[in-house]
Amino acid sequence: MKIQKPGMRNIKTGIGVMICVLIGYIHIIDNIFFAATACIVCMQTTVKSSLTVGLNRLKGTLVGGLIGFLFVLIRPGSPVLACLGVITTIYVCNVLNIKNSITVASIVYCAIMLNIGTNNPLTYSLGRTWDTSMGVIIGVAVNYYIFRPNYLNSIYKEIRIIETTSIKLLQSEIEKGIHMDRSFLKKEISKLEGLYKNFLEELEYSNQELDDEEINKTIKRCKQIYLHLQILEQMKDKCYLNKENYIKSKSLCEGLAKNLEIKERTSIVYNYHIGAIIKNINEIHEIGEHNSINENNEKLAIFV
Template sequence: MKIGARVLKTGLAITLSIYIANFILPTGYGTLAAIGASLSTKPSIKTSFETLVSRIISNIIGGIIAVAMMYALNTSPITIGITCVVTIAVLNALNMSNVIPLSVVNITVIMLGKTENYYSYALIRILETTIGVVVAFIVNWLIFPPKYDRTFFSVLESTTLEVLMLLRAALRKNTEFSTLNTDLQWARARIDKFKELFQLLRQEWLFTPKQRIATSRKLVVYREMGRATSLAIELLDALHRNSQVYNDFPLEMRSRFRRRIETLMSAHEQILLKFYGKVGIDEVNYMSMKLEHRDEYIQMFFDHVRTDTGIDTESFIRGGNSIIEILAASIHYEEQLNRLNHIVRLYKKRHDHEEIPFQHYDETN
């Protein structure tokens, strides 16, 4: 069982909401404040603020509709159901579907209240819900505000290093097919986690244009890092799915291909080190092949397609496609590394003074 900061903040927001609601409003109120707080602690400050605004607006809309329906049709289960339907339709039309649950709860509580003064009762309930939403936002903002930089880099670095180790093993035919299946599923799940954290980083609440510009620059680098790791996974997947074809490569061809990929993987690691300041800005220039060597290298694959993929058409197409798929995956990986290297070099030359939130080989580990 894991209790994180967000869970603790939710509990704190609920407690404070109930206390504040009972202090400001008549005794006995606090239920909607607690519900509002529990539904409003979001993973980023920006999302929390957007939720705060949306929920206040939706609660006002729901309260107005509820009071109007009670005066027009009185209170009954059918009236409550109709009111909820109308409110949901209005909120959907306003692109506020994410705040519908709390609005429906608010409407139900208002319309089930045994009081003749609908206006004051609805106003109190709306205020009560607003207290919970506001308290949740303030708690999320001031107490352990979400910081995803460290987790982001931890996921990126550990996934990259693990994938490169798996690639080295696959290149030397040291992996089990079933085990690598599981490893690829893990790697894809980690990339999904990376993308989720990247979106949260994009949603950071920044106050000044200078902060926003600096963060945007870093996000460009982070995005290209993620793409490089994703393409390394695609190359590993291509080798895995076409392992029989790769194992049938001529010895010299397989040796040259392995050396080429190991060069790219070494460059990948050193580009990350360059970003962390461990490698010189103008280093890692050994990835590119001379033009004549590149032409010969690529021609080697096409020659193998023509000579060693079987005599029947089906075998030729299937085997040839597998060979070209392996080559294409390696070229895509190489192109992305060149792009990443260029972007990191520019970033370090122009903005090396900006703080990097996570340092490679953190001394606290």
């Protein structure tokens, strides 16, 4: 079994819970459990999703806390009121169009209704609302300030991986006619799309700039490479490179076999797809070169 390193979201969740516990020691929050739970739930992949989940949890906490307070005044722990209170809580969330907060609101309601004991209803309701709110704030703050991912850097690194993988698949196709497994390439393209989606979510909370059109075109080119390779796999007849594609392939593929049989005016469809793959690889290479120049300029500026 391969042992994997814990991800940054994993580590940040632990840090957030630790902060909740430390704050609990100095009595800023009363019930550490509610704060820690809220913090864990709010620790999402991006800051935007953390804020969205956090706001939903706050809304649910306020609704559940208010209804819990009103019902606990009648009779704490009553089975009938517990039922009616949950129904009321869900109904109010639907009316307020905060359906994503239904689960949280119901849990907060039950926590107040069933766990109040001898506590003052108002104090207990406000306390649970405050504890949850602090957990949300801590979760969002940790996600924003600690180990914040550089999605733009990750996007360019992923493009390099796709470029390298595409060249290997191209060389294998040209040299041996053996179709290598393309599933890794497909997986990396999906990963690139995911990173790009996360970056767009983070963009309003970041000072980074990105050419949206350039990345979109690059993703399309990566998909086109995969599509052309897929078509080549369906070609059963023996195919030959033309001279133009052979020359272009040599500049891309290190150690390309020299004994390849070159034929002009044959395998036209085959050469069309090979040429399209080469063209797309060269185009996605350019975006990486542009990024490398920018990175070097940034490092030089820092050094100077």
